Amino acid sequence: MKRNNFGAIIISAGYSSRMGDFKPLLKFGKYTAVELLINTFTSSGINNIVVVVGHRGNEILELLKNSKIKCVENRDYPKGMYSSIVTALGDLDDTVDGFFMIPVDIPLVKTNTINSLENEYLKGNAGIIYPVFNEKKGHPPLIDCKYKNIIKKWSGGGGLKKLLAKFEKDSTMVAVCDNSILMDMDTKDEYCKLVDYFNSQIPNIEECLCILKLYNVPLDVIEHSVKVSQVAMDICESLNDAGYNFDKNILKTAGLLHDVSRNCKNHAEAGGKLLKKLGYPKLGNIISHHMNIKVSSQENIKESEILYLSDKLVKKDKIINLKARREYCLNKYRDNQEALYKINLRFDAAEDIMEKLKCAIGRVFKYE
Known part of the structure; x- marks a missing residue:
């Protein structure tokens, strides 16, 4: 039987070029986007959290300096998100059985969504678990650590999405009532919509x-x-x-x-x-x-x-x-x-x- 022992990787290393502002530090209430994701995972009982920094990394390191969160620097962040995932896997605790992977620009995923993915993983029927809202896959996937080395050694194009697609037979989807798994903030308009969604505190x-x-x-x-x-x-x-x-x-x-x-x-x-x-x-x-x-x-x-x-x-x-x-x-x-x-x-x-x-x-x- 699989254990309830999970980690989480938060990718906060990109340029935020389309946003025109630094996405990890954008505010939702009294918390920044990166803090909000950390709070979601810790509320779900996950303490093995790795935050990957790159562009303006010193600002995130300063923000999180008094927390117990592990921050790692990806010097190759200009190469894209996949390089940050590989960097994070090198610092993920070896005792972790499975890990969540999420970019910081999808900050409003709910604790119940994380718990639903965990519960499905613990059934032992699949090594890759995706949340689905209205039949659309979103973030974060929960990935068994048996894929760590495969991800680290992958040299094909298309990023993590293309790699995981090769293991479709070992994947499953969990329906969740959480629109935020699909809601990112690449632009200021999208950020404003996310703020409205966050402030409403009710389901749409x-x-x-x-x-x-x-x-x-x-x-x-x-x-x-x-x-x-x-x-x-x-x-x-x-x-x-x-x-x-x-x-x-x-x-x-x-x-x-x-x-x-x-x-x-x-x-x-x-x-x-x-x-x-x-x-x-x-x-x-x-x-x-x-x-x-x-x-x-x-x-x-x-x-x-x-x-x-x-x-x-x-x-x-x-x-x-x-x-x-x-x-x-x-x-x-x-x-x-x-x-x-x-x-x-x-x-x-x-x-x-x-x-x-x-x-x-x-x-x-x-x-x-």
């Missing part, structure tokens, strides 16, 4: 669809979720028109994904945990409360309450007022006293949120 629409597909959410549940998303955005719009500043995108996404774990016991809590695992803690917190919630009339309306109310205003894929929805649920479970008690608690909470909404917008909401 392609990632939402991928999550729904990967976790086998049934079509009828998706149709319900689309309608809940619509109602959540309507509520958000009404509140923002009244002077609030809710993020319409996060409520849209929460509506789309709130039932991602619909077939699980305690599906709201399970869905929240899943979204946190995928790298979206705020979204997970909102979703985890959409079945049971405590409502305080003394507090301003919250995002979790907007999602909760939106869910109660949708029966299957049709908008319905709270009174009619309550009556439908009470009739459906009329012989189950425990269920009836819970239904009344949940709709009492929904009515309380509706009152908060009406007070906030100063009028009756259109779906009451």
